[in-house]
Amino acid sequence: MPAKSLHTSSSRRYVVGVDIGGTNLRMALANARGQILARCRTSTTRISTPPDLIRHVRHGLDHLLRQTSLPRPSLQAIAVGVPGVTDSASGVVLLTSFFGQWRDVPLLKLLESGLDLPAAIENDVRLAAIGERWRGSARGLSDFVFLAIGTGIAAGIFANGHLLRGAGHAAGEVGYLVVPGTALELAAPGAPGPLECAIGGEGLRLQWQRICRENQLTLSRSDSVATGMFNRASAGDPFAHTLLRRTAQTLAYAIYDMAVVLNPSLFVLGGGVGVSPVLLEQTQLILRRFSEPAQPKLTVSALGDDAQLLGSIRLALDTAPSRAKRPK
């Protein structure tokens, strides 16, 4: 269906979702049913201040409108996923390690005034949980955990059918978990947490590099390091397999402890490290021994890189002031 036929110039029936990542700002324009009609991405390397971000988002909006030949008034709302501790109710980014560490940035207000659009913001991993619940591996579930394991580690938690945010908006910052196999202390204020150091992408890279150095192994440069290590483990490399097993064991403890507290029906694993099938398999093998009070069930994200973007579209649709019908 050509884009032109999707709108009438007088209606405002489209929304935009934004996913702020480590290297890219990804945006998508969707219709009222949540179908993505256009996408764009831009590098985040030149963003350091909130006005920089607003400017990049505005350029992205213009680009999406040109792609779809939609008029500006057809946009109903925008929602932005933020990598960091975010107060979605007041619309303030309390803390992010991105952009040279922002604190207490009233991003919602800046977006609404800078773009002249109703806006919403939310922690990016919580948006991924929303995305997986809407269109992915957790469709219709009321109690589940989306666990993102990439460079960082965090969880988007649904409990009783609602996002769990916590008293200080920091629920699900599970990169800080201390379990058998992690460090027993926090390294320093602001430093990555024990679980993140042990099984996050950067932690794995450092461990794998050390193993390679100590054993005169050469690193494949074609893959991300965690992927390369997992591939080697699958191919029978004993060094890689030892690290894989250790990673799976630590991940199993973290998942089990979350399951003991929350009793979710499912864990959806996402992020560059989390989507590895070989890691999933090893972790499930270990979790078979943990049958009480309930054995955690795992699966891999169905949406992959799009989980956060789809979550932001869902949030934008919920933010839009008037819609004919709520999409499923």
Added chain:
Amino acid sequence: MPAKSLHTSSSRRYVVGVDIGGTNLRMALANARGQILARCRTSTTRISTPPDLIRHVRHGLDHLLRQTSLPRPSLQAIAVGVPGVTDSASGVVLLTSFFGQWRDVPLLKLLESGLDLPAAIENDVRLAAIGERWRGSARGLSDFVFLAIGTGIAAGIFANGHLLRGAGHAAGEVGYLVVPGTALELAAPGAPGPLECAIGGEGLRLQWQRICRENQLTLSRSDSVATGMFNRASAGDPFAHTLLRRTAQTLAYAIYDMAVVLNPSLFVLGGGVGVSPVLLEQTQLILRRFSEPAQPKLTVSALGDDAQLLGSIRLALDTAPSRAKRPK
């Protein structure tokens, strides 16, 4: 105010709360404002079947009515706290290790038909959380954890202002947590969990007895063993202090991990072990090093043994079919 003046014979404005404990069945009759007018308790040693329990509760009801000179029709509802995995919505006790291990007992239905009263059932530690939120240390909080550490260990969790139950009603069964300092595996199906073995009342008793045996120390019989050990630690006994420090360290990891997942504003410690001021102090000392993503705040139960009973009264008031006014 004499009991006689508290009712008119035509009204049904009173409720009964029941707390099923390891050795005692405790019951209280309260008015519509939640004030306790009478209490009774009976041993649970002769209870083994659900009809036994119903019979004991009926005798307790009669006793409470005699104490208050209230007519039977003045009772509006009854709520019962159950030590075990409980589906409060369907009113079924899924699993309890009490009474020789019940499974799938439709207790709500049995109560309503056996007592001819609207009834509700709930996990006992969740009721304690309700009690502390209503009248105790967690008044008005939306996100907090009531952590009961007695013979068993479990948590009643409020998130977003609602009880967190989990997909299989087993949320908060934190006696199963695996943290540094606990066993790394589950002992066996149905056995106490790793955290409970490490710092629960029975686990501490076994450890303290072993320490006493190995070091030719005599045990005081006047106190419960955990209390006796904590008193000795306070008095400067180096053996007891080592066990206290180890207990506090393990408890600190468990609390910190729960805080990382849930980000509650407060942990309320209850149960025979949990209310120890010296354990609280040692645990707080350790948690000062855990500042990210948020430092857990701890306090001790304000209601003590009455937390569960007050929670059951609150639940009974919410269950009562008609009330003039909802108490705060």
